[in-house]
Amino acid sequence: MFQKPLTPFFKKSFYWLFFAISLSQWNVFAQTSYTTDAKTLAKGQQLFQANCSTCHNFLQKGIGPSLERATTELPADWLKKVIHNAPEVLASGDARLTKLFEDYKQVMPPFTQLKGAEIEAILAFIHKNQKELARDKEAVGAVLDPLPEKIKKEGWQMQLRYLSTAPVTGPKAPLARINKMLVLKGQKDRVFVSDLQGILYELINNQWNVALDIRKERPQFISSPGLATGLGSFAFHPDFSKNGLLYTTHTEKANSALADFRYADSIKVTLQWVVTEWKIANSGTIPFAVKGRELFRINMVSPIHGMQEITFNPLAKAGDKEYGLMYIGIGDGGASENGFPHICNSTNGAWSSVLRIDPLGKNSRNGRYGIPESNPYANATSPSTVKEVFCRGFRNPNRITWSPDGKMLITDIGQTNIEELNLGKAGADYGWPDREGTFVINPRGRMDKVFPLPANEPPQKYTYPIMQYDHDEGKAIGGGFVYQGKANPDLQGKYVFTDINNGRVFLAENAQFVQGRSAHIQEIELVIDNQPADFFQLHSPAKPDPHIGVGLDNEMYVFTKADGKLYQVVGFSRKAK
Template identity: 50%
Template sequence: MIYKINGLLRPVVGYALAGIALLASSNLQAQNRSTTYSTNKQVVEKGDELFQKNCSECHNFRQRGIGPDLSGVTAEASYAYLGKFIVNSQALVKSGNKRAVARFNEFNKVPMPAHPELKAADLNAILSFINTHKKVIEIEKDLGDLGTPVTNPQPQKIAKAGMTLKLQEFTTAPATSAKNPVTRINQTLVLKGPKGNRLFMLDLRGKLYEIMNRQFITVMDMAKEKPNFISEPGLGSGWGSYAFHPEFYKNGLLYTTHTEKKNSAPADFAYADSIPVALQWIVTEWKVKDPTASTFEATPRELFRVNMPSPMHGMQQIIFNPQAKPGSPDYGLLYIDIGDGGSAEYRFPQLCDNTTQIRASVLRINPMGHNSKNGKYGIVPTNPWAHDSDPNTLGEVYARGFRNPNRISWAPDGKILVSEIGFNNQEEINILKPGFDYGWPYREGTFRMVFSGKKSGVYNLPAHDDPKYTYPVAEYDHDEGNSISGGFVYTGNIPLLKGKYIFGDIVKVRIFYVDYADLKLGKQSVIREFDLQFGDQKSTFIDMVKNKKADIRFGQGEDNVLYIWAKTDGKIWQVQDCVAN
């Protein structure tokens, strides 16, 4: 058994009996463990790669997330059991295996995806890598009186709205993989131009499409443009986002984010060598030779790149203020939401908990300026930390305290909404304000977040809360869903939807709304759920795609029509109407 004392990992003989007791309580004893784990360096490295690709979205070796903490699991369960669980956890659950059933119930009956494609050698590599992570028990820090951990932050269930969204099939995106998900379509954009509007859609695997007459035409292929481009292990990696400059048809400037292999080039935002680098996120400006062309021929100019300690929580979106007019202060400024890169969960909070770090922030930059540290973009002088006389703070940061800001959108009155994917319990909708701190990694939703051994979890806020934190205006817990998919305040032609911020949950695939007029700082707005009708059939996304994780996203088209799609099958649905039940 290994213990963590003052940040150092040390064996502690005095705790041996406690360690024995912990092992004895396991359903499957350590003595049943197979001896087939490999210590070969190449096998373990392959296992690390496969783990990041297949497992790291839900698991780590520090604490529970969407799934359990896996440190020490090879001492608690047999090699054969773990292999079967990875390949098809639900088969074990259905067989009545006590450990599998207990895990399924513990994590709100959200099934772990099956991995039938993994060969015996792949399983051995993954399990050998997992076996290198022994149980670490942290000596508890003195955090004062936290009270009792909150196990059900939102006891009141989300009620049905008594309204049905009528969805009509629009088109289906090209498959970019033979296995699930067949696509990773992620973001639509309408580009307004002198000869009419154009509708674009991005697939994170590296394809930018223009949709014409419901057909997909490849406009750019990031894998061909960037030799170090990677779109695995998923988790938002790949071609993350894109944004056309407001004067694109005049200057031909397109902005993108994408991921590359670690050490592809020196990072502008790096950290100590003792902390691992999983990958790099890059922001690029492209000069498109002919903005009207059906295929973009473009020259890249890198603005900056960021090292990340894990594949999680990267750059989810870049966007220009769609309401800013020429001459207004916000015109031509690029907003970039960047998550913590898993820093908090991997126990590197110093990479994401202050304004000297770029992670866990929403940035606002002038992409055509040159007064940044690397001279490749501009620091906006009106940003909160641009002129605070502290050389260590970053003028790029507009607001901070976000674990994984999923989407940014502008409401009709100019307010900016940011959806935030949570960790232990809470999914959030926030109103973005310059200079505000939204709490991560010390707050999750309207609760206190603690990373400290057995005390890890969420707690009620202290009686005298730190006034520097700003809290969400709507939230839901993991009884209701596990990962928010941000949407839009509806401004289209359907009367019952006007003034509603429509969004959903990626994992449990439910479609929600809040009344935008109710979203105010300092209060929680009520969330309601739509019923769904696909063509003439009332159903759910899970039943339509026949997969427990449909992985939904939202987009807008011409005339502010609303699209909803599932990455699982790539089928795009247009919201045609909304009727009272």
């Protein structure tokens, strides 16, 4: 299966306890007896929460598969081997794991640090939580193939040129968790790239120079267990040349400080996301000399679906009501799939929303930032309404960009069926956790199934995607941009984006982004340094995790977390027939 030997990959924090166990595929009946000893089960629960709960639960598929029937339908010996060292099992040619790898395009890291007794304790805890088969009745009427039309290659080819590799920040893939590229406009434009491990770099002649290391500024900073935790996003204030203000989001340990947005004490807090304003003393010198001011922090049920985007509208001009207002994308924190959908299903919470604030204002509840008068809920009379909400109903709004004709574009990573792009609109509700794309989902049942929309749904109840694809094509939309450069004229007006899991690169026409329709998607063929290439094949079995960036002169770049490589788009055209 592999053309080269397996190398160490994936951060240990990418906790795939069982690599995509699709139990229905295997007619296996395990007869192993698992211990019911209370101390062992307690230990197993502790180990499960530390190593497994970020990707797995007993309700439905999440980042990893549901474990509701794992120990009742899979052999104990096989489970132990997979937990101990899944890459080794895969390299041996194991038929079950090979088939699952082909289906899911990734594999979990080895857990060789776990002793045999610890693995047995984990399995005992999992066995205690096995569910009855009666849950299958919840799938009656489910749509088995939500979007049957396949995404095709229609002749477009993109040429990439390798530029440089980011400094290594992890011992295993992803070697550098580079996550966002941003140009700081000024007398001389400057390019910055962030690494989730806590470092903001300035790129100077393809050299990676540390501009800010948040690990040194915030002792409670954490970047584990991966899954987009760490330095989530950054943005420079539009008046940066005058005020020297930089904004970041990052994760800290649970209960590092009292959160401004929190839920019932009976629900576990796994970590906190924090928005910080940094005053830079001399922006012309790096590393920056900074003084930080916290704007707010929010509790999260799990490490997933956090605060992966902050941004300012680049089209807003001084004097516009929009100028200087910051948008903040906040996911559901895994609340829905962990059994707490009430946390993220209304404007009474900040989760599953895009917030809009004035970072220089003071009329928020904590007095550290402002709530714009133009916000859709700014004048709400209910004390429970979160007036910062601009729009809501997202599982994971991981990227927010604007097209040159003024469309606000919000990508939303789905559960187990649909990836989507939405047109941002003040006050809109995009449906989560009751909708996934243009389908119904049950947040209190099996969230790995979707159902047709009800015929009698009020037309204005939810706002649906302007583009979507299902998990036959990819697992996680990586976000993108409408090209505005000049070097590649055939790329003008096209929204280019990626899928994180399988590394495919797609395009859709910005002209087709109209509410009420779903834009046509095409796959782009890649050529890297004059050789046909495929990001999945280049990085297999690691997840390639490619992302699109915009650099100097609005030219487009691609970077891959698996190996930290940065590429520039140097050509785009149709192949000759």
